[in-house]
Amino acid sequence: MSHHLSGPNLRSPRSDARLDLTDLFAFPAAGAPGRTVLILDAHPYATVPGAAFHPDAVYRLNVDTDGDHRADVAYSFTFSAPDSPGGQTVTVRRATGAAAQKHEAGGDVLFADVPVAFGPTPHIAEADGRRLSVGLRSDPFFADLEGIVDNFTWTGKDAMAEANVLGIALEVPDSDLGTDPEFGVWARVSLHVDGQLLSVDRGAHPSLTAYFNAEEVKDAYNAGEPADDWEKYREPWTAVLQHTGDYTTEAATETLKLVLPDVLRYDRSRPAAYPNGRTLTDDVTSARLALVSGGKITSDHIPPHADLLPVFPHLGHPHPAR
Numbered sequence: 024m025s026h027h028l029s030g031p032n033l034r035s036p037r038s039d040a041r042l043d044l045t046d047l048f049a050f051p052a053a054g055a056p057g058r059t060v061l062i063l064d065a066h067p068y069a070t071v072p073g074a075a076f077h078p079d080a081v082y083r084l085n086v087d088t089d090g091d092h093r094a095d096v097a098y099s100f101t102f103s104a105p106d107s108p109g110g111q112t113v114t115v116r117r118a119t120g121a122a123a124q125k126h127e128a129g130g131d132v133l134f135a136d137v138p139v140a141f142g143p144t145p146h147i148a149e150a151d152g153r154r155l156s157v158g159l160r161s162d163p164f165f166a167d168l169e170g171i172v173d174n175f176t177w178t179g180k181d182a183m184a185e186a187n188v189l190g191i192a193l194e195v196p197d198s199d200l201g202t203d204p205e206f207g208v209w210a211r212v213s214l215h216v217d218g219q220l221l222s223v224d225r226g227a228h229p230s231l232t233a234y235f236n237a238e239e240v241k242d243a244y245n246a247g248e249p250a251d252d253w254e255k256y257r258e259p260w261t262a263v264l265q266h267t268g269d270y271t272t273e274a275a276t277e278t279l280k281l282v283l284p285d286v287l288r289y290d291r292s293r294p295a296a297y298p299n300g301r302t303l304t305d306d307v308t309s310a311r312l313a314l315v316s317g318g319k320i321t322s323d324h325i326p327p328h329a330d331l332l333p334v335f336p337h338l339g340h341p342h343p344a345r
Contacts, residue, residue: 036223036242037223041076041077041080041189042212043065043212044063044065045067045162045188046062046063046163046164046229047084047208047226048061048062048300048301048302048303049061049208049287049295049301050289050295050300050302051295052335053337058194059194059200059289060193060335061192061194061208062192062193062337062338063082063084063100063190063191063210064160064162064164064188064189064191064338065188065189065191067186067188069186069341071141071159071342071344072344074141074159074187075105075139075189076139076189077212077214078102078103078104078111079214079215080102080213080214080215081099081101081126081212081213081214082099082100082191082210083098083099083100083128083210083211083212083213084097084193084208085123085208085211086207086208087206087208088201088202089203092248094124095119095120095201096119096200096201097118097119097122097123097124098115098116099116099117099118099128100128101114102114102139109138111138112136112138113134113136113139113155113157114132114134114136114137115132115133115137115155115193116129116130116132117131117133126211126222133150133155134153139157139158140158140159142158143340144340145336146158153195154193154194157191159187159188159189159190160187160190160338160339160340161187161188161338161339161341161342162187163331163339165181165184165306165308165328166181166308166323167182167323167324168182170323171308171312175323177323181325183328185342186342187341190336190338192337204291205288205291205292206288206289207286207288208227208286208289209226209227210227211224212225222245222246222247223246224245225246227286227287228298229307229311230308232244234263234267234311235256244256249285249286250284252283252284253284257279261275261279263315264314267316268314268318268319269317270317281298281314287300287301297310298310303337304327309321
């Protein structure tokens with residue numbers, strides 16, 4: 024993902040930053056063999072104070088265990104109102120099978136009414152071999168966005184150096200994610216509107232919609248399913264690569280197989296490093312620049328953030344209000 028404004032006209036979906044997915048990560052748990060960490064970040068440039076998850080939204084981590092680009096396991100995160108007595112809380116449910124393909128929050132309750140931490144200290148909850156931490160955290164994404172939009176004239180400025188996001192970190196036993204070492208994962212945010220649940224944002228690979236989706240198709244893309252991505256987006260995205268990187272049709276098709284369907288694959292039998300999963304220090308901005316430019320641009324020269332935690336929830340402490 025790394026979309027940081029994934030709706031049309033460089034806005035958050037429905038012009039509401041709470042609904043805007045920013046990044047998705049999948050990597051092995053620190054010092055705990057046989058366990059995997061999944062992180063979903065939302066709300067770019069979350070404010071201090073005042074940030075909160077949308078109480079009418081369903082935030083989801085979808086897991087494909089059989090390679091058909093459809094959810095076999097889904098973790099849904101729903102939130103109380105920000106002004107609830109005692110502060111905002113989160114409830115987590117895990118659905119499997121056909122229930123995992125529905126966007127509604129369903130399945131077994133794993134965590135109920137866990138506090139969302141908006142201060143410097145993360146709150147970590149544990150239940151049945153799983154760990155959860157949700158709250159305001161330092162944004163781990165790093166990029167010279169000013170240089171990218173200025174025709175790749177690099178400034179040396181990290182646009183997220185002092186930015187915060189709302190992070191959802193979930194650590195689970197590998198058995199939660201299927202018996203095969205490899206699985207796929209993508210994130211989604213859906214919103215209850217007038218009695219309907221509308222998918223307003225989704226994604227897995229970093230920065231796809233920013234480079235590939237025209238403004239008029241972003242809403243449809245955010246509402247779509249990965250299983251339909253290849254058929255719907257192969258041709259227009261091939262045209263993008265031919266324009267930005269002088270790809271042949273054949274080369275563009277092969278390159279797009281890395282990111283379409285928009286599902287992040289992670290083979291746990293191999294080291295995690297994007298595009299095999301994604302760690303918090305993977306330089307995905309440079310990877311995407313190299314892809315869209317056909318190898319002409321290989322880096323934006325911005326290093327990973329130094330405030331990451333070596334232990335769960337791994338996301339750094341939030342930056343103070345400016």
